[in-house]
Amino acid sequence: MKRLAAGTELDGFRIGACLHVGGMAHIYEVSYADEHAAPFDMVMKVPRMTASDGAENIVSFEVEHQILQALHGTHVPRLVAAGDLVTMPYLVMEHVPGLTLQQVLNESAQQDTRAKVSDMARMGAAIARAAHSLHQQNTCHLDLKPANVLLHPDGHAVLLDFGLSCHAHYPDFLAEELRLAVGSPAWIAPEQVVGVRGDPRSDIFAIGVMLYELATGALPFGNPQTNGGMRQRLWMDPTPPRRLRDDLPEWFQEVVLRCLEPEAAKRYPSAAHLAFDLEHPEQVKVTKRGQQVLRTPFFTHLKRWLKAAGMHYQPSPLPSQQIEEVPIVMVALPHDEPSDATLYSLRQAVDRSLGIRPGARLAVVTVISPNQSNTTESDKSETTLHRQYRTMLQQWAQPLDLSQHQTSYHVLESTDVANALVRYAEGNNVSMIVLGAATRGLQMQRFVATIPIKVAMESPCTVILVKPSLPFERLMDESNLNPL
Amino acid sequence: MKYALLSDIHSNLHAFDACLAHAQAHGAERMAILGDLVGYGAFPAEVVSRCQALLNEGAIVLRGNHEELIQTHSINTPYPNPSLGSQTAAWTHDQLSPAQRFWLEILPLTAQVEHMLLVHASADAPERWHYVENERTSSLSLDAACANPQVRYVFGGHVHHQSLYYRGMGRQLMAFKPTADVSIPTPKHRQWIATIGSVGQPRDGNPRAMYAMFDSVAEKLTFYRVAYDHRAAARAVREAGLPEFFAQRLETGK
Numbered sequence: 137m138k139r140l141a142a143g144t145e146l147d148g149f150r151i152g153a154c155l156h157v158g159g160m161a162h163i164y165e166v167s168y169a170d171e172h173a174a175p176f177d178m179v180m181k182v183p184r185m186t187a188s189d190g191a192e193n194i195v196s197f198e199v200e201h202q203i204l205q206a207l208h209g210t211h212v213p214r215l216v217a218a219g220d221l222v223t224m225p226y227l228v229m230e231h232v233p234g235l236t237l238q239q240v241l242n243e244s245a246q247q248d249t250r251a252k253v254s255d256m257a258r259m260g261a262a263i264a265r266a267a268h269s270l271h272q273q274n275t276c277h278l279d280l281k282p283a284n285v286l287l288h289p290d291g292h293a294v295l296l297d298f299g300l301s302c303h304a305h306y307p308d309f310l311a312e313e314l315r316l317a318v319g320s321p322a323w324i325a326p327e328q329v330v331g332v333r334g335d336p337r338s339d340i341f342a343i344g345v346m347l348y349e350l351a352t353g354a355l356p357f358g359n360p361q362t363n364g365g366m367r368q369r370l371w372m373d374p375t376p377p378r379r380l381r382d383d384l385p386e387w388f389q390e391v392v393l394r395c396l397e398p399e400a401a402k403r404y405p406s407a408a409h410l411a412f413d414l415e416h417p418e419q420v421k422v423t424k425r426g427q428q429v430l431r432t433p434f435f436t437h438l439k440r441w442l443k444a445a446g447m448h449y450q451p452s453p454l455p456s457q458q459i460e461e462v463p464i465v466m467v468a469l470p471h472d473e474p475s476d477a478t479l480y481s482l483r484q485a486v487d488r489s490l491g492i493r494p495g496a497r498l499a500v501v502t503v504i505s506p507n508q509s510n511t512t513e514s515d516k517s518e519t520t521l522h523r524q525y526r527t528m529l530q531q532w533a534q535p536l537d538l539s540q541h542q543t544s545y546h547v548l549e550s551t552d553v554a555n556a557l558v559r560y561a562e563g564n565n566v567s568m569i570v571l572g573a574a575t576r577g578l579q580m581q582r583f584v585a586t587i588p589i590k591v592a593m594e595s596p597c598t599v600i601l602v603k604p605s606l607p608f609e610r611l612m613d614e615s616n617l618n619p620l
Numbered sequence: 621m622k623y624a625l626l627s628d629i630h631s632n633l634h635a636f637d638a639c640l641a642h643a644q645a646h647g648a649e650r651m652a653i654l655g656d657l658v659g660y661g662a663f664p665a666e667v668v669s670r671c672q673a674l675l676n677e678g679a680i681v682l683r684g685n686h687e688e689l690i691q692t693h694s695i696n697t698p699y700p701n702p703s704l705g706s707q708t709a710a711w712t713h714d715q716l717s718p719a720q721r722f723w724l725e726i727l728p729l730t731a732q733v734e735h736m737l738l739v740h741a742s743a744d745a746p747e748r749w750h751y752v753e754n755e756r757t758s759s760l761s762l763d764a765a766c767a768n769p770q771v772r773y774v775f776g777g778h779v780h781h782q783s784l785y786y787r788g789m790g791r792q793l794m795a796f797k798p799t800a801d802v803s804i805p806t807p808k809h810r811q812w813i814a815t816i817g818s819v820g821q822p823r824d825g826n827p828r829a830m831y832a833m834f835d836s837v838a839e840k841l842t843f844y845r846v847a848y849d850h851r852a853a854a855r856a857v858r859e860a861g862l863p864e865f866f867a868q869r870l871e872t873g874k
């Protein structure tokens with residue numbers, strides 16, 4: 137396809153400036169030819185090759201059209217129109233303002249600086265949220281890389297270029313019986329290297345590569361040009377980022393290396409879990425993975441290389457199903473002298489909810505009123521109070537078996553308890569809220585009964601209201617009552 | 621044009637009516653009945669009358685293997701060790717008027733409409749009722765149909781389950797298991813073959829009736845599962861004195 141001249145009219149669109157000349161496609165600014173105003177800025181993407189050239193990249197153009205039709209939300213550009221694939225292929229879509237992550241990387245490379253940890257966490261969380269929104273719509277991007285991630289000025293991330301993506305409800309035109317690697321060599325996940333398409337955790341791997349790149353300026357597995365080179369990531373540990381940049385905190389390395397685990401099951405089970413860690417660094421449980429600064433010894437790599445030779449990846453179930461099996465469960469504890477029965481019942485409810493969902497994550501939350509903290513008295517200072525309440529939450533959770541569940545504790549400050557809980561659930565992609573139906577702590581406030589109801593009505597997810605009750609036999613004999 | 625594709629009704633009036641109503645509500649502009657109108661169920665005469673009326677309104681009606689099966693069987697004809705299938709075929713024979721039987725006998729085996737080839741079983745030898753049930757058999761049917769360059773889609777029934785086969789990057793066809801109610805883009809520069817399932821006798825463990833809708837302008841194919849009164853349909857099978865097996869099949873969808 138030769139370059140379109142500015143001013144050309146095509147199917148009711150007037151071609152404007154060429155914004156980007158890529159290996160696969162040209163991107164033009166466009167407007168409606170009849171000059172009626174568009175609700176948002178538009179671009180037209182025109183592939184360099186046409187179907188008659190017999191080029192295979194036309195297939196990825198078809199895939200992008202197929203997938204963009206199905207996606208919605210703020211994390212994807214809106215599709216406006218598509219040309220006939222055989223005669224005049226093009227896609228007209230929303231022109232989203234912002235910088236691509238590649239531009240951010242280029243800028244810091246030019247200035248020879250590295251992004252601040254807090255900025256990287258913010259960008260990483262935005263990308264993870266965008267990926268999660270895609271996974272909820274049964275789509276895996278499968279080609280996440282800095283050039284395909286756009287950071288909107290308002291802070292959210294928009295994902296671009298769905299040419300290699302895969303929607304579980306549609307036939308996968310890029311699949312074939314031979315199972316070849318489809319993706320970009322630097323960011324491709326190990327399971328994609330062996331031809332498995334459709335696992336949302338492949339996108340988590342790619343986000344890990346981008347975070348590594350942001351932090352160190354280097355690619356964890358280089359940019360291999362051969363299939364053998366790409367297979368390295370099936371067994372090889374990348375150099376710990378902290379070895380390349382010593383001001384990186386352990387928690388950040390923990391997060392990045394967890395994304396880069398060769399086995400998908402060892403990575404974050406969903407992008408919402410990843411966003412959660414990036415937004416709550418103090419809650420990240422640092423393991424050896426986060427601490428190490430030495431490269432993995434040769435002998436360990438050799439053993440893993442042997443294991444990887446026979447490594448077998450299973451195709452995954454529907455992305456939305458898979459991520460629903462590892463929900464983020466949030467429990468709201470009253471902070472004000474809650475009764476034993478309340479605490480006991482909430483614990484039972486949480487135990488039951490987590491028990492059938494290995495890998496689910498637990499967030500234990502309480503809301504205190506802001507005027508409880510006082511900057512002058514030291515035992516009422518914000519940090520002291522928060523520490524006290526966090527300890528209370530941890531004590532509550534102690535009897536639970538949380539070995540299979542990542543757990544975090546949060547003290548929120550707000551005068552509006554229900555609103556604070558709902559906002560927290562929205563902000564963290566919580567799948568289920570467990571809270572007391574009417575607890576003493578909440579009763580002491582003004583709009584008592586309405587708090588659980590308000591949460592139930594306004595919450596974006598399932599809400600379980602728990603009635604306080606102790607087990608029958610315990611009530612019979614008060615002296616047996618253990619401290620709960 | 622939106623085509624409702626219905627096959628393997630098998631004398632199940634309850635399911636047929638439910639699917640026709642569903643198709644109308646979803647904007648179907650032309651009905652296509654892909655064979656096996658009769659057999660197994662309790663309402664052969666009613667289903668045939670419906671199809672005759674639909675044909676007069678412009679529907680496409682094709683012949684399936686059961687339309688042949690019922691021609692030669694009668695309760696009055698002694699049949700050695702009759703199978704369950706031939707028992708119902710004999711019963712069905714006697715429920716239909718000679719005119720209806722003749723009407724069924726002369727139905728066409730295939731129809732070509734726009735870029736579609738419609739057939740009850742396989743396009744490579746429609747009269748031999750080959751099953752299109754995997755990548756290999758679907759490719760035989762598709763290749764035969766696409767000998768006519770006008771044809772890009774082959775839609776059929778016969779196998780009682782819903783499947784879509786398409787060409788991916790490799791040489792072989794790829795099988796795809798559709799999700800009900802999802803409109804699947806099926807652009808016509810590719811070649812497609814689908815089995816649309818059975819209206820009147822689902823066999824995949826789900827008693828809901830199956831059919832599909834093809835929108836030839838938007839180039840989209842949607843598979844549907846329609847809830848209907850399958851208990852009433854099963855009761856009617858029992859009341860007609862037909863084999864218990866066919867009643868249970870409607871109740872369990874197996």
